Amino acid sequence: MSSPDFAPWSHLSSRSDLKCAPGVTKRYLPVVPEGHTIAKIARDHSKLIVGMPVAVSSPQGRFAADAERVDGATIERIEAHGKHLFHCWSTGEIGHVHLGLFGKYRVHKTDDPPEPQGAVRMRIVAPDVTVDLNGPTACTVDDPSVRKRILARLGPDPIKPRQNPQRMYDKIAKSSRSIGDLLMDQSVVAGVGNVYRAEALFVCEIHPLRPGKECDAAELEALWATITGMLRQGVKDGRILTVSREESGVPRGKRIPRSEATYAYKRNSCLRCGSEIQRLDIANRTSYHCPICQPR
């Protein structure tokens, strides 16, 4: 049996430890990234591949032309904003990666690059490590103006220091769109996805269909503080865990399983009050809320 050739702390799908009835096969839960994932990737990869010449290729082929332009160059900085990742190359160009629903990085801590697993769009090889990227929505090398344009259309990123939430408040306060819709809009706030949307609204006791303009200032401040806390905690944990240890019902020292890690998201009953969780389609995604904890 060969040992895993990737670092366990990299962003990888993993077997979940879902609590399930005896005899029921454990389900595999795919890990889809939100902002905390991208921030962690930027930090982890910075330690591995920044500051030295690296080989860049595209085993799958679709990134081949762009890879050629930076092959042998040095990444000077890796930056995350919301769900977007930027590689600042010594050539002056900027690599742009967006994982979308399916994108995944694999980190192989081996001297020699292993056989590519699946369709590896971008491969970056440093002396002792290979970083592979599969399935991204976006993976390009561009003129710096592209990064500027992307940043200009994104809202504040609560994971970053010194971000100004005022733009988020203003957009929400004058919008008749629902708050559940607005939180998924990356130009309102960058990095929130379907899980954090559900969980932040739950904690702030706001119904997802409430129009943005009907949220008062105190609620918007609470939302920003909640989102900031949740996403930053997600970077530390390397997973989404939004519930308190007490409410999870899991004893200290034991890992909280995915099924108990959220109050409302993808649950049948509210973790806090036990009511049946309601599902709605908002912004083309399934929204989850508790009708008792988050009344209309």
Add this chain to the structure above:
DNA sequence: ATACCATGAACAG
């Protein structure tokens, strides 16, 4: 072999 599903987002009209 095929269908379905997932924590995303761009684009056409």
Add this chain to the structure above:
DNA sequence: TGTTCCTGGTATC
């Protein structure tokens, strides 16, 4: 508003 693109684990035939 609807359509399309990306991947891969799981379920179903």
